[in-house]
Amino acid sequence: MKRSAFVWINDELSALSQARVSVDDRGFLYGDGFFETLRAEDGCVPFLNEHLERLRASAQAFRINFPDQVSWEDRLTRLLAANGLQQGIAAVKILLTRGEATGLGLPNSPSPTLVIWARPYQPPAPEEYEAGWPVVVFPARRTTFIGGHKSLNYLFYLAARQYALDQGAKEALILEVDGLVSEGAATSLIVALSNRFLTPASPSALPGVTVAVLARALGRRGKNLERAQLQLSQVQEVDGLWLANSLMSVMPVSSLAGESMPQASEKTRFLQECLAQEAKS
Ligand SMILES: Cc1ncc(COP(=O)(O)O)c(C=O)c1O
Secondary structure, three states: OOOOOEEEEOOEEEEHHHOOOOOOOHHHHHOOEEEEEEEEEOOEOOOHHHHHHHHHHHHHHOOOOOOOOOOHHHHHHHHHHHOOOOOOEEEEEEEEEOOOOOOOOOOOOOOOEEEEEEEEOOOOOHHHHHHOEEEEEOOOOOOOHHHHOOEOOOHHHHHHHHHHHHOOOOEEEEEOOOOEEEEEOOOEEEEEEOOEEEEEOOOOOOOOHHHHHHHHHHHHOOOOEEEEOOEHHHHOOOOEEEEEEOOOEEEEEEEEOOEEOOOOHHHHHHHHHHHHHHHHO
């Protein structure tokens, strides 16, 4: 029999079937909240602090009270155990909304809603990491201050990912309004140019935890992850292009807008190994 799933709603660990969020919650009404997606492996959740820092910074920027009293590691341990996810890979999601409060603007709400759930996560197959993912360019461009936050207003990214899927691709590349390369629909970008690694400097991209961790890992090895403004035409000429996020780690791009991209398997393994080692340290 399938075990029932459990989820934290504020301070209660509830059966998913019992868990309720009000229809007056501003997360539902306006997307007035933020989320984090983390990867748990054998009960450990690496880079938890980096994710919480990003969530806290977004909450503060938008005047949502951040629940500082929460004992995050304890909650995650209990959540993974309740869901039978102490072994293997799981996706953990932390959602924080303003909760219930009336009025437009960013009203003060004494009780934000905090939801934490965990589900089994099946990473892409090893052959996919070997062959890479086809990526297409999403035609609608994006420049918004909210892009820098992992906000619950995720519709743009869902539409971008669907655009890619409808074309038989796996990810959509997002451009800033002025044409600068920004990120993927659910991924940050890494570029290899000769012996350098770059990531796009893009004013409205999400500051990715994975990219930050990779920058740290490369630094330990005497290398840099440089931030550079990149045009699409430049990215089409690079020596290697990768997608990166917390769940998937680093995935090479096999083609961009229908044009094959050079495969740099050694660099792929190097980047994946950098992340794996940081997760252990
Ligand atoms: C739009 C967007 N960019 C980048 C990323 C990568 O972020 P992280 O490395 O923090 O998972 C994500 C993650 O889902 C995302 O949604």
